Amino acid sequence: MKKLYHFHGGIHPPSNKAQSTQLDIARTPLPSKLIVPLHQHAGETAKPVVHAGEHVLKGQLIGMPDGFVSSAVHAPTSGSIAAIDMQLIAHPSGLPNLCATLIPDGKDEWVERKPVADYRSHSTAELQQLLRMAGVVGLGGAAFPSDIKLRTGKQKITTLILNGAECEPYITCDDMLMRERANEIVQGSEMLRFMLDADEVLYGVEDNKPEAITALQQAITASGPALQQNKRHEVVAIPTIYPGGSAKQLIRVLTGLEVPSGKLPTDIGVQCFNVATAYTVLRAIAHGEPLLSRIVTITGNVRQARNYEALIGTPIAELVALGESLPDTNGYIMGGPMMGFPLPAMHVPMVKATNCIIATSERLFPSPPPVMPCIRCTRCVEVCPADLQPQDLYWFAQSREFGRAQAFSLFDCIECGACSYVCPSHIPLVQFYRFAKSEIRAREHDKQLADLARERHEYHELRIEREKQEKAEKLKAKEKAAQAAKLAGTEPLKPEQQAELAELEASRAHIRELAQSAVEHSKD
Amino acid sequence: MLFSPLISKSESVSVIMLKVLLALLPGIALYVWYFGPAILVSITLASLTALGTEALMLKLRNRPIAPFLKDNSALLTAWLLALSIPPLAPWWLVVVGTAFAIAIAKHLYGGLGNNLFNPAMVGYAVLIISFPAQMTQWLAPQGLVLAELSFTQQLDYIFLGILPQGLRLDALTMATPLDTLKTHLHLEDTLQQIFHMPIYGQIGGHGSEMVAWGFMFGGVYLLASRIISWHIPVAFLGTLFVIAWLFHLADPTHFVAPLFHWFSGAAILGAFFILTDPVSSPTTNKGRLIFAAGAALLTYLIRVFGGFPDGVAFATLLMNICVPLIVLYTQPKVFGKKTKGDKP
Numbered sequence: 095m096k097k098l099y100h101f102h103g104g105i106h107p108p109s110n111k112a113q114s115t116q117l118d119i120a121r122t123p124l125p126s127k128l129i130v131p132l133h134q135h136a137g138e139t140a141k142p143v144v145h146a147g148e149h150v151l152k153g154q155l156i157g158m159p160d161g162f163v164s165s166a167v168h169a170p171t172s173g174s175i176a177a178i179d180m181q182l183i184a185h186p187s188g189l190p191n192l193c194a195t196l197i198p199d200g201k202d203e204w205v206e207r208k209p210v211a212d213y214r215s216h217s218t219a220e221l222q223q224l225l226r227m228a229g230v231v232g233l234g235g236a237a238f239p240s241d242i243k244l245r246t247g248k249q250k251i252t253t254l255i256l257n258g259a260e261c262e263p264y265i266t267c268d269d270m271l272m273r274e275r276a277n278e279i280v281q282g283s284e285m286l287r288f289m290l291d292a293d294e295v296l297y298g299v300e301d302n303k304p305e306a307i308t309a310l311q312q313a314i315t316a317s318g319p320a321l322q323q324n325k326r327h328e329v330v331a332i333p334t335i336y337p338g339g340s341a342k343q344l345i346r347v348l349t350g351l352e353v354p355s356g357k358l359p360t361d362i363g364v365q366c367f368n369v370a371t372a373y374t375v376l377r378a379i380a381h382g383e384p385l386l387s388r389i390v391t392i393t394g395n396v397r398q399a400r401n402y403e404a405l406i407g408t409p410i411a412e413l414v415a416l417g418e419s420l421p422d423t424n425g426y427i428m429g430g431p432m433m434g435f436p437l438p439a440m441h442v443p444m445v446k447a448t449n450c451i452i453a454t455s456e457r458l459f460p461s462p463p464p465v466m467p468c469i470r471c472t473r474c475v476e477v478c479p480a481d482l483q484p485q486d487l488y489w490f491a492q493s494r495e496f497g498r499a500q501a502f503s504l505f506d507c508i509e510c511g512a513c514s515y516v517c518p519s520h521i522p523l524v525q526f527y528r529f530a531k532s533e534i535r536a537r538e539h540d541k542q543l544a545d546l547a548r549e550r551h552e553y554h555e556l557r558i559e560r561e562k563q564e565k566a567e568k569l570k571a572k573e574k575a576a577q578a579a580k581l582a583g584t585e586p587l588k589p590e591q592q593a594e595l596a597e598l599e600a601s602r603a604h605i606r607e608l609a610q611s612a613v614e615h616s617k618d
Numbered sequence: 619m620l621f622s623p624l625i626s627k628s629e630s631v632s633v634i635m636l637k638v639l640l641a642l643l644p645g646i647a648l649y650v651w652y653f654g655p656a657i658l659v660s661i662t663l664a665s666l667t668a669l670g671t672e673a674l675m676l677k678l679r680n681r682p683i684a685p686f687l688k689d690n691s692a693l694l695t696a697w698l699l700a701l702s703i704p705p706l707a708p709w710w711l712v713v714v715g716t717a718f719a720i721a722i723a724k725h726l727y728g729g730l731g732n733n734l735f736n737p738a739m740v741g742y743a744v745l746i747i748s749f750p751a752q753m754t755q756w757l758a759p760q761g762l763v764l765a766e767l768s769f770t771q772q773l774d775y776i777f778l779g780i781l782p783q784g785l786r787l788d789a790l791t792m793a794t795p796l797d798t799l800k801t802h803l804h805l806e807d808t809l810q811q812i813f814h815m816p817i818y819g820q821i822g823g824h825g826s827e828m829v830a831w832g833f834m835f836g837g838v839y840l841l842a843s844r845i846i847s848w849h850i851p852v853a854f855l856g857t858l859f860v861i862a863w864l865f866h867l868a869d870p871t872h873f874v875a876p877l878f879h880w881f882s883g884a885a886i887l888g889a890f891f892i893l894t895d896p897v898s899s900p901t902t903n904k905g906r907l908i909f910a911a912g913a914a915l916l917t918y919l920i921r922v923f924g925g926f927p928d929g930v931a932f933a934t935l936l937m938n939i940c941v942p943l944i945v946l947y948t949q950p951k952v953f954g955k956k957t958k959g960d961k962p
Contacts, residue, residue, distance in 0.1 A: 102953070107625055263625070342954065355954035432623040459624050464685050466631050467731035471896040472847075480953040483902055486945075503952040512621035518631045519731075522621045 096296075096330050099350040103240075103342045103477040104335040105512045107263050107432065109302060113393050114266045114399035120275040121403050122416060128170050128196040128407030129158065129443035131183045135231040135236040137163030137296055139192060148175045150411055153204040155196050159226055167237040170386040170405035181243050184410065184428050184445060188425060188438040196407065207382030218244070218289045221379065227375040228378035229385045234339075234368035236427065237447040238484040240375065243367070244289045246360045248536075254284050254292040255348055258306060258369040259339030262430030268369050270300065270401040272306035276313035279369050282376030283490040284321050294326040297369070298344050301331040337430060337510040341366045343479050355506050392417035394427070394452035404444060410451060411440040414544060419453040427452040431459070432511045466519035474513035476522065480506045484513040488523050491521040491530035496537070499530050507531075556612050563609045566602055631730075635690030636876030637845055641836030642697055642891065644780060648832040649701075653757050655758025656705035656772045660712050661697055668696035675725035691730055695719050696741040698738035698892060702884060702931065703745065704756045706791065709777050711752050714740035736898045736939045738929045746926065754927065759793040759825035762816050765789045795823030795882045797927040808871055822881030830886040849906035850899060851889040855880060857914035865922070879918065883928035888917070892930065898938045905941075905948035913937045 133139040144150055150169040157167030174198050181193040213221060222241040226519060231237040234257055256279070260268040266311075272279060287295050299307050311328045314321070321327055332338055332347050342353045342365065351362050359366055367375075370388065379385040386406060393399035396417035404413055414469030428448055444451075455474035482503055490499035503561040507527050514523045577595075649657050676683045681953040697717050703712055719741030727733040746753045747750040760766060764786055767775065774780045781787065793801065795817055802812045812818070819827045840846045862876035879885060884892070891911055893899060900909045920929025 105627070107627070299738075318698060322648070346953075352954045353951065354956070358955070427620075428626060431625045434622055434624070436624075443917070462626060463628070463630060464682075466685065467729065469631055469731045469896050470901050471634065472901045475901060481950055482952060483901060483949065502949075503955065506954060508954050514621075515623050515626050517626070517631050518634055520626060520630070525621045 096328065097350075098332060099331070099347050101338075101346045101479050103345075103479045103512060104337065105477050105515050106334075107336055107515060108335070110264045110393070111266050111302070112265070114393040114401060115269060117398070117400045118403045119270050119389055119403055120406065120416075122408060124171060124198050124200060124202065125405065125408045125412045126198075126406060127176070127409070128173075128198065129181055129183075129441075130166050130170065130194045130196060130407035130411065131443065131445055132157040132192045132194065133179070134167065134237060134406070134447065135165040135229075135444040136236060137161060137165070137242075140164060140167045142178050142192070142194060144169075144175050144178070144194065146175050146177050149173070149199075150175060150196065151203050153205040153207065153386060155227070155384075156196075159239075163239060163242055163267035164226075165231050165241075166227050166384065166476045167194075168229055168384040168386055169194075170197055170407050171196070171198045171409055172203040174199050177353070182439055182442050184437055184442045186435040193443070209382040210379045213285055213379050214288060214482060214615055220414060221285075221289055225375065225378055228383070230371065230374050230378050231385070231446050232368055233370035233374060233388055233446065235433070235447055237445070237549060238575065240367065240371055243360075243365060244286070246290060246365065249360050250363055251290040251292045251365050252294065252363040253365075254283070254287045254290055254295045255341075255345060255366040256295060256297040256345055256369050256372055256480060257339055257341065257366055258297055258303070258310070260303070261300060261334070261336045261339035262432050262434075262450075263336075263471045264452050264482065264517075265391050265395075265430050267391045267401050268450050269303045269306050270381065271370055271373060271389050271392075272303070273309050276306075276309035277317060278376045279310050279372050280310065280313040280321075281325065281380070282374070283369075284317075284325075285375050285379055286365075286367055286372055287325060288346065292325075292365070293463065294328070295349050297327070297329040298332050298339075298348050299329060300334040300338060302334040304331075307331050322428055332334065336512065337479055337508070340479065340508055340510060342508065349493060354505070385446060388446060388448070391450040392447055392453075393450065395420045395455040395458055396453050406446055409441050409443055410437060414440075414451055414453060417451075420455065422455045422457065423453045424456060425454045427454055432515070433509065461559050462520050462522075465521055468517075468519055468521060471518060473516040473518065477516050479510060479511040479512065480508055482507055484523055485532070488521060488526050489527075491526040494533070496530055496534050500534060503535070505528055556609075559609045559612055563606055566605060570602060630689075631691070632689045632773065633847055635694050638694055638840065638891065639690060639697060641839045642701070642833070642843075645829050645832030645887070646697075646701070648829045649705075652759050653705060654760055654766075654772065654829060655769050656757060656776070657700070659773065659776055660700040660703060660705055660707065663709055663712045664696035664700040664716045665693055666788060667713045668692040668720050671717045671720040672725075675721055675729075679725060682731065691728060692720055692724075694722050695724065695737045695741075698887075699741045699761060701887060702738065702742045704753065704791070705788075706755050706757050707752050707776060708775075708779060711745060711749055713890075715745045718744050720901065731897055733796040733897055734941070735883060736892060736934050739934045741893060742931045743935060746931070754793065754797070755787060755791045756794050758817070759823075761763045761836065762824065762956045763792070792817060795826060796921060796929055799878075800921075800927070803872060809874060821877045827881040830881045833890060836884065840890060840894075846890065846894040847903065847906065849903050850894045850910040853907040853910035854889040854893055854914045855885070857884060858918060861915060861918045864920075873922070879921070883921065884930040885917070888913070888930035888934065892934055893937075898934075898941065900941050900945045900948065902945055902948040902950060904950070905944040907935050908944050908948065909941065912940065 136561050138161035141160040143158045144156045147438055152172045154169045155166055156169050159166050176195040176197050178194050179191040183191045222244050226241040258268050258272050283295050284444050297310050307329055314327045337343055345364050346352055353359050374385050385507045387403050390404050391401050393508050426437045428437050469484055470485050478484055486502050487499055487504055509524050676686055691906050699715055699719055719737040723735055723740035724733050724736040771782055794883050798817055817824055821827055828954040862879045865873035866875050893910055899907050916933035916936055917929040920926055920932055
């Protein structure tokens with residue numbers, strides 16, 4: 095048994111996972127249209143490389159990664175591009191984003207795939223580029239481009255962690271993937287381990303998923319020879335506690351290490367990927383398939399909760415229709431009930447980060463009672479996995495004391511929502527933290543703009559100063575000439591006149607000095 | 619249905635406060651058993667005054683009245699204050715103290731969650747300073763004095779100030795065990811002589827020690843249901859014990875044994891119900907230890923060397939002042955940070 099560590103706090107919300115694990119993963123029928131956002135990942139929006147009206151094949155590149163942190167986007171099936179325009183997407187902001195609308199032709203015809211037969215013969219850089227062009231991003235929720243996470247620099251990675259904790263209530267997409275496709279996950283994990291050159295691979299799975307744990311263990315045993323020797327793959331059953339699947343908390347539980355504030359896991363020799371990401375890595379490398387689909391849990395107030403393998407871009411409405419929501423359904427959440435958000439509209443498409451759609455009803459998700467003042471009961475402190483003082487952060491955010499909020503480690507908050515979950519005053523605490531964070535970021539942005547403006551102003555001042563200086567020099571030359579003429583023709587100057595001249599000379603020298611130093615200063 | 623998380627564990631403020639009120643019941647029951655039902659009259663009076671003042675203040679402050687009246691926090695203040703006032707006190711004493719606690723100590727500071735001081739203790743402090751005579755008319759335990767009032771006679775006294783013919787108040791009331799101890803020590807009596815007096819029971823005062831047991835029982839319930847954490851009661855009672863024990867060791871003839879300090883006055887009530895008020899106590903665990911230890915030290919000093927019969931109220935108020943500072947300097951380590959949180 096591996097020694098496990100503990101993180102502070104955490105909560106035990108009702109898991110509600112059994113509903114969606116009764117049936118195996120089903121494939122969705124081909125939707126009537128696909129709306130594929132070009133910004134589904136952290137970082138820069140992919141640049142569209144197809145035109146409206148163009149016919150595309152399944153797996154064909156439609157969005158080229160643009161910038162260092164960016165990822166590719168592909169056509170999930172064959173068909174024609176109906177439009178490339180701004181569409182409403184599944185984002186808490188409810189703002190539209192650039193999307194490609196694809197009308198499937200029903201043939202599901204693949205573009206030419208280029209599987210990599212022996213990935214070990216390729217350099218890490220080549221494989222990273224392959225993943226970038228295959229649009230592989232973290233499927234745990236943040237959708238961070240995976241190739242960036244594999245660029246670890248000089249830091250030696252000892253431990254690769256595969257996150258199969260899936261701590262949020264209702265969500266079971268990783269659970270079902272581990273149960274049904276454990277072999278692929280293990281092979282994909284070995285690829286990730288190879289690229290990171292890690293010494294060991296730990297699969298962190300919450301102990302409420304015994305089937306998944308067994309499946310992974312069997313897959314590891316079965317693929318024993320395929321895994322490189324002396325490189326340990328181990329499945330670790332971790333205690334079921336929310337937010338045990340948060341990367342920093344999972345690393346803590348498995349290794350006892352704390353990722354330092356403001357640093358990355360790689361800084362302490364650990365890297366963390368979601369199990370579904372490992373599966374996608376395998377599909378991309380061994381089969382040449384870019385990320386076109388993912389597993390989504392359809393659950394909540396539906397007749398039949400189930401996991402579906404759905405194409406990226408499938409409209410949510412068509413997806414939830416498969417689960418048959420009950421008549422009293424009053425909305426849909428994307429993600430889990432702890433960190434997810436209500437969907438702005440039903441025609442928005444699912445994206446790479448969509449792990450779960452929950453149909454809501456007043457019965458399952460009663461409206462919150464009225465908000466009362468904070469009584470400093472510190473239940474939030476007891477459950478905070480980041481050891482923060484949520485009641486103080488709330489106070490500072492509310493009174494807009496952002497400096498103090500930062501001093502009280504606001505940016506170490508992972509927005510898991512455990513504090514709000516236990517708050518007896520029903521205060522939407524996380525909203526206050528998000529507000530404070532965005533205000534601080536906006537101020538920093540403003541400050542950068544102000545700095546830029548000041549720099550411009552200083553250049554302007556400098557130019558004026560230089561012009562002054564040039565004028566002064568001209569004047570000086572003129573005066574010198576006049577003086578020379580005077581000296582040549584008339585009697586010498588009186589002492590007071592000489593003093594006056596000397597003073598004039600000195601003040602000019604001072605001006606020159608000033609201008610000079612300003613020039614040097616601006617060069618620094 | 620707007621913000622995540624979209625689920626919550628529903629134990630609201632009013633439920634928490636209600637549980638604290640419930641936890642007071644065993645102590646109150648024993649109070650009635652040993653001292654008669656007069657305390658129920660003051661509790662009722664204080665409750666009505668508290669709710670009335672709360673409603674009035676909410677109206678003046680343009681706040682919604684119903685949700686705040688239902689939060690039970692005003693009732694808790696009322697009960698704690700009523701338990702600190704002699705049961706046979708005139709009705710206006712209870713009303714003035716409670717109204718002051720709710721209007722001044724709670725609402726003028728911003729209402730629920732914003733009061734720097736424990737409102738019940740502010741009410742008590744105002745009363746003991748303004749009306750010291752009325753605040754020391756403690757009922758003697760039943761069976762210890764010759765004259766006893768029936769419930770209706772008690773009501774007559776509380777509301778009309780009328781005593782039965784030929785009876786004087788002195789015949790019904792006594793100084794508290796703590797007060798008696800102090801007075802007799804001044805008279806150079808030995809502790810042994812003093813504790814032979816009928817007012818004393820096994821460890822504290824006759825009757826009052828049992829009431830303290832009742833409050834401790836309720837306090838353990840609060841600990842078990844995780845409404846309060848162990849830090850404040852343990853640090854308060856522990857420190858009080860250690861200080862009393864050290865003095866007792868040094869001079870056993872003049873300094874009473876530590877358990878007496880636990881079971882007399884408001885020590886148990888303070889440890890579990892008063893100092894643990896979340897609003898006016900520190901939010902960090904280390905801060906709670908410092909806060910409670912400081913309160914215990916002050917309680918002992920006021921009791922033994924000060925002029926007031928008990929020290930819990932003033933110790934609480936004095937430590938309330940220190941809370942922001944204590945919290946600032948006891949910030950726990952944040953996940954991923956080597957050193958303790960920056961002190962702004």
